[in-house]
Amino acid sequence: MAKKRRRRRRKQLPVFITVILVLAFVVALMVGIYKYANGDLDLGFGKNNGGTVDNSSRNDDDNIIVASEGDLEIHFLELGNKYTGDCTYIRAGDNDILIDAGSRTNSIKTIDNYLSQYVADKTLEYVIVTHAHQDHYAGFATGEKTDSLFDLYECEVIIDFSQITKGRDTGTMYKNYIRERDAEIAAGATHYTARECMEQNKNVFDLGDGVELEILDSYFYYNRSNDENNHSVCTLIRDGSNNYLFTGDLEKEGEEKLVEMNDLPKVKLYKAGHHGSKTSSGDALLKEIRPDIVCVCCCAGSPEYTDINENQFPTQDFIDRVAPYTDYVFVTTLCTDYENDKYTSMNGNIRIISKQGELTMYFSGHSQKLKDTDWFKQNRTVPAAWK
Numbered sequence: 567m568a569k570k571r572r573r574r575r576r577k578q579l580p581v582f583i584t585v586i587l588v589l590a591f592v593v594a595l596m597v598g599i600y601k602y603a604n605g606d607l608d609l610g611f612g613k614n615n616g617g618t619v620d621n622s623s624r625n626d627d628d629n630i631i632v633a634s635e636g637d638l639e640i641h642f643l644e645l646g647n648k649y650t651g652d653c654t655y656i657r658a659g660d661n662d663i664l665i666d667a668g669s670r671t672n673s674i675k676t677i678d679n680y681l682s683q684y685v686a687d688k689t690l691e692y693v694i695v696t697h698a699h700q701d702h703y704a705g706f707a708t709g710e711k712t713d714s715l716f717d718l719y720e721c722e723v724i725i726d727f728s729q730i731t732k733g734r735d736t737g738t739m740y741k742n743y744i745r746e747r748d749a750e751i752a753a754g755a756t757h758y759t760a761r762e763c764m765e766q767n768k769n770v771f772d773l774g775d776g777v778e779l780e781i782l783d784s785y786f787y788y789n790r791s792n793d794e795n796n797h798s799v800c801t802l803i804r805d806g807s808n809n810y811l812f813t814g815d816l817e818k819e820g821e822e823k824l825v826e827m828n829d830l831p832k833v834k835l836y837k838a839g840h841h842g843s844k845t846s847s848g849d850a851l852l853k854e855i856r857p858d859i860v861c862v863c864c865c866a867g868s869p870e871y872t873d874i875n876e877n878q879f880p881t882q883d884f885i886d887r888v889a890p891y892t893d894y895v896f897v898t899t900l901c902t903d904y905e906n907d908k909y910t911s912m913n914g915n916i917r918i919i920s921k922q923g924e925l926t927m928y929f930s931g932h933s934q935k936l937k938d939t940d941w942f943k944q945n946r947t948v949p950a951a952w953k
């Protein structure tokens with residue numbers, strides 16, 4: 567009997583294991599389906615520094631999250647009009663940081679609505695204004711009767727450009743910017759130009775939990791360029807082994823100096839310089855920073871600056887240079903009919919959340935990589951690295 571029972575148990579054992587395996591498989595499948603439905607896809611950067619991409623399309627309303635969701639969050643905003651421009655919101659612990667506020671003064675409402683979801687106390691601990699072009703500082707540079715973001719938010723530290731091109735100081739928007747900024751300083755904000763940050767050794771700001779905001783050194787903080795873009799304030803966020811780089815609209819010559827003057831690390835995320843222009847994101851910079859993810863703030867395919875298709879943001883040259891490093895390239899907005907003011911979300915508002923170093927991406931638009939979009943297929947040539 568004992569033998570028989572043992573034999574039976576032995577026979578039953580594989581059945582038992584099979585049942586467990588089948589159950590495990592079913593559970594795994596269900597989890598997989600659930601995860602896919604919720605868009606958790608492995609970004610493929612390895613376990614220690616990897617992350618997920620949210621594959622679901624979401625509305626802006628779905629972007630409301632609890633404050634404790636991530637240690638560090640970086641958001642690239644859509645700007646509510648057909649114009650290319652930058653506005654990056656960063657939240658690190660209790661610090662709310664805004665880099666730029668383009669693209670036009672009518673973007674203020676869009677930006678304010680977005681920020682209101684996250685900045686309940688209406689206080690921005692840091693505001694960085696990269697350079698004196700309206701697609702970057704219009705939101706700070708309103709006329710006296712209209713509220714600028716300086717009016718709508720209490721800004722504690724303002725860091726802005728050290729230089730402007732010759733003659734820029736006579737422009738209305740520049741005068742508006744200075745008036746609005748100086749009013750905020752009079753109300754108690756601390757102000758540094760990027761050059762002052764460097765000269766006063768005030769270029770590294772502790773954001774808590776090991777996160778640092780560093781103003782990088784740049785040749786054109788001290789020297790005037792004929793190209794306003796080169797005056798861009800450049801910022802690096804360090805979060806453990808993850809780094810995030812924001813160079814405004816810095817051009818290739820400025821990038822080359824940036825590489826010379828700073829010990830740049832490999833970066834997890836790079837905001838494409840100058841909206842994916844062919845004159846930025848040069849090889850000298852890219853080979854230092856070797857980005858894993860590149861986000862382009864622009865209205866893709868817009869004729870705002872040129873009618874030459876391949877030079878419209880994001881340009882073919884930019885794509886060709888970035889492609890060897892990553893195909894995780896995302897774009898905020900798509901221009902559908904410039905003449906008739908029509909545009910739509912591409913990836914939309916792009917949100918990157920770091921939780922103990924693990925990244926997850928969320929999109930208010932679709933979650934396709936640039937190379938998988940219809941726009942790309944119709945307007946760009948696939949670089950060799952992406953074939």
Ligand SMILES: [Zn+2]
Pocket residue numbers: 651652699701702815840841
């Ligand atoms: Zn710009």
